Amino acid sequence: MAGASDNGGWSSDGGSPDDLPDLPEEWGVIVIPDDLSELSDEVEAVREELRLTGPPTRWQRFARRPAIRRVRRLAGKAMRAPVLIISMAVLVTVASLFASAWPGPPRQPAAQRTAATTNESATMLPALELFGDDGRTVPLNRELPAVILLVDGCACAKLVSDTVAAVRPDIAVVTVTSAATASAAITPPTNTTPQALGKTVRSLHDPTGTLRSHLKLGAPDGTATALLVSDDHAKIVKTFPRIASIEDMRPYLAQI
Structure with a gap:
């Protein structure tokens, strides 16, 4: 029997020689074909x-x-x-390009800005000329600050006298009626005359109701309407469409 050296180091049963490792298992079965082509x-x-x-x-x-x-x-x-x-x-x-091309909020139209201006001007006392007891024209805003009382159809003598007593000496009290002469119902009592109190009281007449129309006030209903006007550009600080007692306006007198 031939030895291992007769087969070039390989055993006769086809196994690997003792000095060489086996082939890796992941190679699987290696088949050598008879025809190398x-x-x-x-x-x-x-x-x-x-x-x-x-x-x-x-x-x-x-x-x-x-x-x-x-x-x-x-x-x-x-x-x-x-x-x-x-x-x-x-x-x-x-x-930036997208932001500039994106439509923004609609601008306020000029008509709305005009309306806002009109509403703002409604808070200012109009420069009207009314009539005094002697029939002469008198500027409504001649003496400011003032409390203006519209007293058509109102028995407001107590309200007028209480107002004269409550205001400061520099605040005028102006009564406005649509009658040609002053009503006795708005004449202050003797013991509270303006001269005795050092106050200024004027009685004016507005036959056409221009003041009520300009300020969009309602028609007379038996109660007085009060306007508190400062000397700052004749600004109307407070409007009382209906008032019967000085206590309603007393907290606001310090603002004019």
């Missing part, structure tokens, strides 16, 4: 891979040097910051 396809595939992975060129060898690889990494990091800045600038520009 059956392996031509595998040979061509291996040759193709070898051609694709041929020897590196001089430039490839230069680029694979450690120093060059470090330079490439540093250059890549240095490029990230400018690219990020440029991207943010582009995003901000696009957002």
